[in-house]
Amino acid sequence: xxxxxxSVGPSSSPDASTxxxxxxxxxxxxxxxxxxxxxxxxxxxGCATWPALWLVDPHHWPAHGEIDVMEAINPAAPLSPxxxxxxTLHTGPSCRMDVKxxxxxxxxxxxxxxxLATDCDVSPGNNNNNAGCGVNGSPETYxxxxxxxxxxIVAVEWxxxxxxxxxxxxxxIPADIxxxxxxxxxxxxxxxxxxxxxxDIGGHFRNASIVVNIDLCGDAxxxxxxxxxxxx
Numbered sequence: 001x002x003x004x005x006x007s008v009g010p011s012s013s014p015d016a017s018t019x020x021x022x023x024x025x026x027x028x029x030x031x032x033x034x035x036x037x038x039x040x041x042x043x044x045x046g047c048a049t050w051p052a053l054w055l056v057d058p059h060h061w062p063a064h065g066e067i068d069v070m071e072a073i074n075p076a077a078p079l080s081p082x083x084x085x086x087x088t089l090h091t092g093p094s095c096r097m098d099v100k101x102x103x104x105x106x107x108x109x110x111x112x113x114x115x116l117a118t119d120c121d122v123s124p125g126n127n128n129n130n131a132g133c134g135v136n137g138s139p140e141t142y143x144x145x146x147x148x149x150x151x152x153i154v155a156v157e158w159x160x161x162x163x164x165x166x167x168x169x170x171x172x173i174p175a176d177i178x179x180x181x182x183x184x185x186x187x188x189x190x191x192x193x194x195x196x197x198x199x200d201i202g203g204h205f206r207n208a209s210i211v212v213n214i215d216l217c218g219d220a221x222x223x224x225x226x227x228x229x230x231x232x
Contacts, residue, residue, distance in 0.1 A: 003044065004214050024213035030057065032206050033158045035182060038069065041151040045072055045143045047231035050215040053154070055208035062122045065205035066090035068132070069156055069165060072142045084141035087165045087192040088117075088134035095120040095199035097133040103164075103193040108134030120199065135192035141167050153177060157184050160202035162195040 005021040008014075036055075044051045052071040057064035068088040086108060089095070097107075098118040108117040110131040120133040139145050146152070150170035155177075157164045166187055168174065176183045194201070 002212055002214060004049070004216065020216055022214050022216055024211065026058070027210040030207045030209050031055070031158075032208075033160065033202075035184065036069075036156040036158070036210070037177065037182060038154045038156075039151075040070065040146075040154055043070065043072070043142050043146050043151070044214055048217050049073065050217075052211070052213055052215070054211050055156070055158075056211060057207040058209065058211075060207065062090055062092050064207050065092075066132070067156065067158065067163060067205065067208065068134075069154055070142065084139045084143060084146065085137035085167065085191070086134050086142075087137065088132040089120045089163065089194050089199075090122050090130070090132040091120040091199070091204040093121050093123055095133075095204050097194055097199065099195060099197040101193040101195060102189055103135060103191060104189050105135035105137050105191045108136045120204075133194070135165075137167065137191050140169065141191065155182070155184070155187075157190075158201075158205065160196065162193065162201055163205070164190040164194070165192040166190045 002023055002025060004023075008020065038053060040053070050071075050073050053069045054071070055067040055069065066089065068086065068090070071086045071088065072084070087105065088108070089097070096119050098116075108131070109115060110117050117131040117134045122130045122132065140149065152167060152169045153173050155166040155168070157166075164184070166184075168177070174182075174187055176186060196202075
């Protein structure tokens with residue numbers, strides 16, 4: 001279980017005046033492509049929270065890319081109260097997703113604008129404001145609805161041909177996964193599809209560790225949509 005400390009109060013020493021204690025777990029092993037399955041029983045959410053499950057090389061970012069598998073802010077509403085999980089890629093120059101894609105999610109928009117988040121490049125001066133190329137899931141893919149249904153399996157297929165992300169609710173997990181023999185070719189359309197059409201996936205993504213963390217606050221995400229989050 002990964003959770004934010006909620007035991008520290010005003011009379012504690014030290015107290016929470018300089019921030020609450022949180023956690024970040026990072027795998028020592030680094031990966032280059034593969035099929036990853038995560039059994040997520042509960043997704044953390046709440047005002048000022050920024051939890052994420054992702055793959056990244058912390059020492060060579062963005063050159064080695066970033067794959068955000070599950071991410072949300074505040075009450076699990078990346079862009080509006082009706083969205084759920086936000087799956088995103090972040091890269092260096094020359095990686096775009098403004099192409100035909102086969103997925104159930106919808107292309108995200110750059111926070112605070114009507115610009116579609118199809119440019120994965122995080123370089124300074126890029127008009128996507130480091131949004132990466134994101135895909136929004138439906139409300140049941142994160143937060144209260146996801147948790148009430150018992151969570152589910154999140155799968156990531158990372159190949160040179162592209163990166164795909166699926167989410168299976170607890171009652172809709174494919175039989176091949178339950179049998180320990182996962183076969184993506186037999187699965188339905190993924191939540192997010194990131195093909196190599198206009199992006200050299202093999203060149204942009206490598207040496208990634210698995211990271212699970214819960215950040216608190218931050219002007220890059222939670223504060224930008226605070227006014228529309230329902231938080232006070």
